[in-house]
Each structure stands twice: as C-alpha cells, then as structure tokens.
Amino acid sequence: MPITEQALLAALASVRDPHTGQDFVSTRAVRNVQVEGGDVAFDVELGYPAKSLIPQLRSEFIAAARALPGVDNVSVNVTTRVIAHAVQRGIQLLPGVKNIIAVASGKGGVGKSTTAVNLALALSAEGARVGLLDADIYGPSMPTMTRTSGKPESLDGKLMEPKHAMGLQINSIGFLVDDAQAMIWRGPMASQALEQLIMQTRWDDLDYLVVDMPPGTGDIQLTMAQKVPLTGAVIVTTPQDIALIDARKGITMFQKVSVPILGLVENMAVHVCSNCGHAEHIFGAEGGKRMAAELGMDYLGALPLTLSIREHADSGQPTVAAEPEGDIAALYRDIARKVAVKVAQQSKDFSAKFPTITISKKT
Ligand SMILES: Nc1ncnc2c1ncn2[C@@H]1O[C@H](COP(=O)(O)OP(=O)(O)OP(=O)(O)O)[C@@H](O)[C@H]1O
DSSP, X not given: OOOOHHHHHHHHXXXXXXXXXXXXXXXXXXXXXXXXXXXXXXXXXXXXXXXXXXXXXXXXXXXXXHTSTTOOEEEEEXXXXXXXXXXXXXXXXXTTEEEEEEEEOSSTTSSHXXXXXXXXHHHHHTTOOEEEEEOOXXXXXXXXXXXXXXXXXXXXXSSBOOEEETTEEEEEHHHHSOHHHXXXXXXXXXXXXXXXXXXXXXXXXXXXXXXXXXXXXXXXHHHHHHHSOOSEEEEEEOSSHHHHHHHHHHHXXXXXXXXXXXXXXXXXXXXXXXXXXXXXXXXXXXXXXXHHHHTTOOEEEEOOBOHHHXXXXXXXXXXXXXXXXXXXXXXXXXXXXXHHHHHHTSOBOOGGGSOOOOOOOOO
C-alpha cells in the first residue's frame, strides 16, 4: 500500500514536545512533507532554540516515520525560527530585536545579574542570536562579568554599537558612566539614561535581548517596565522568606503593567560544599516552588550556591561559557529552554502587519 501524507503525519504525531507535551503535527511545526515511494522527507520548525535537543528529536522523528510500513529512507530537517511576540499595548518593538526578556528581582544581591548573563549565554549556546543589556544602574556588573569596557563606538554619530563577547551583543550603563556617578543620579536622570541605552543601541537582528534590570520595585524600575517593549519577565529570588516577599513585589509590578511573567528562578537554593560536595538546604527547601505554585507561574529551576558560579562570573567568564559541558551549565540551559518555550507560547506581535493610520484634517 502506498504511503500517504496523512498516514505519515499520523505517525509523526506520536513525537511530543518534551516541554509542552504537544505533538508537532497539530502545532504545525511539521512542514514540507514529501513522499516518494518509500522515501519520505519533512521539516520540523521549532519556535525556540534547542540545539542540544535536536539530535534526540531527529532520532525520534526518524523512528516514528520508520514505524510506518513501507518507509525506507527518512530525511528530516529540524530548524528554529524565533518570531517577535506581543509587548505592552501602545509600545513599539525595538528595531533589530524580536523579544526582550527582563531579568528582575525584588531586591539586590540575589544573583539577578549572574542569572541574566548565564541565561543569555545559554540561549546563545542553544542557537539563538542574543543581546545582553545591563540596565542595573545601582551596580552595573556586565563589564566585569563579560570582560568588556570602554565607551561604545558610534558609526553614525547617533546609535551606539554594542560590544561583542562570548557570542553576545552587549551594552551596559557601566560603559557610559562610572559607578559613583550612576549612584547619585536622581530618578528622572537615571530613567533618561536608561532610555537612551535601550533605544539608541544598534542591535543586530536579535532573537532575544536579555535585560538585567535594576533591582527593586521603585519608580525607575516601574518606568522601565512600562516603557521598554517587554515580551516577558523572569524573576530571580533566593529561598529566604524575606527575599520571597520582595520577589512578590517584583511580580506585582510587572502584572500591573501587563508584562507576562515567564517564570521564577530560585538562586542559591542549595549550598554545595566545595570540599566534600555535600548539599544542604540552608534556607529551607521548596520555598520557590511553593511560591511559584501559589502565584500560578512557572518554576523555571534552581541554581545551587557554589563557589564556581561566583568565581566564573567575577573572572569575566560566566559558568555557561567557562564550563559548557558541566552540570551547572546544563541547569542554565534547561532554564533558558523553558524561558524560550514560554516566550514562544506568548501571542504573536501583529503591530508590524497593520499600517500606521494618520488622521489629517483637510483645510
Ligand atoms: N548561585 C550562586 N552561587 C554562588 N555565588 C553566586 C551565585 N549567584 C550569584 N552569586 C554571586 O553573588 C554576588 C551577587 O550576585 P549578582 O551580582 O548576580 O546579584 P544581583 O542580584 O544582580 O545584585 P545587584 O542587585 O547588586 O546587581 C556575586 O558575587 C555573584 O558572583
């Protein structure tokens, strides 16, 4: 009996996306199906970068197709196409950037910057084009964490060129001013400088721009959450109760301005002894998971409190770049993939599809 396209699609529907549990046929990720005798060929287009998952997915698709009687050769091409998703109403997307992800925390020192840089590197390792914007006015750490420095160049006298390190495009408030100066800025000055940083960088065709937000939930943070075209926010917290209370404030702030929360990262969740490797929940277990469940948001994962994470970040080569094959990098990659999948599930941006309507008054 000849193989039909329908029969092939039915067989391929047995392969499920490990992140969503959905099959790739009903989500229309399977395309360009061709059947010629016993030879079948098709493409699978993912909405998120997943380099580390592609070999496994390919073999699952090949096995599913081969399960169909009469199939000899299977040719499958798994690719990724990240699209722009909707942002707050009335705000334009940034040129050259499809999705902006804010990494935020309710208070300082919880590891927001460390999470932001490793998340950016992990998204890039999974195959995306990624930028990193350090908007942490109270203590810009990206110059140290990515070993970048100096005023950004400008080729046209208007837009700043991002710096390049470890495959990322980077701009930081730390390139523009020194720490002491940033600290004494009053609210409006700080907001203006941040706006300039965000709007006047020449980002080059980014799938994701990860923004390291200033910690806390004050006016500057609120202004950013309102004005920057955000696809979503990742909240970083530590397991101490007080930090969890602060994290709630951060979540409320984004909800107020209708920015979807992509999920919660629990940092320094377990202490791992660098001598014996013993793991201990110093601040109690499951706090982050419980909070995520209570607030109805995704729990993206936990990072242990380990010396290596701090040493790598402080030496300018964060863990995902320093030990890409290590266990910690795998944790960050897992978080990054969950973030990207969550972004892919957000509604599409249609603003580019509509013409701008101008109402002119005829005299
Ligand atoms: N999981 C971890 N294990 C060990 N050290 C960590 C971990 N996460 C962050 N750190 C270290 O904790 C310190 C604070 O982290 P980081 O600068 O990322 O926090 P932050 O929330 O961005 O702080 P700020 O609000 O001051 O910008 C840094 O020295 C960093 O290397």
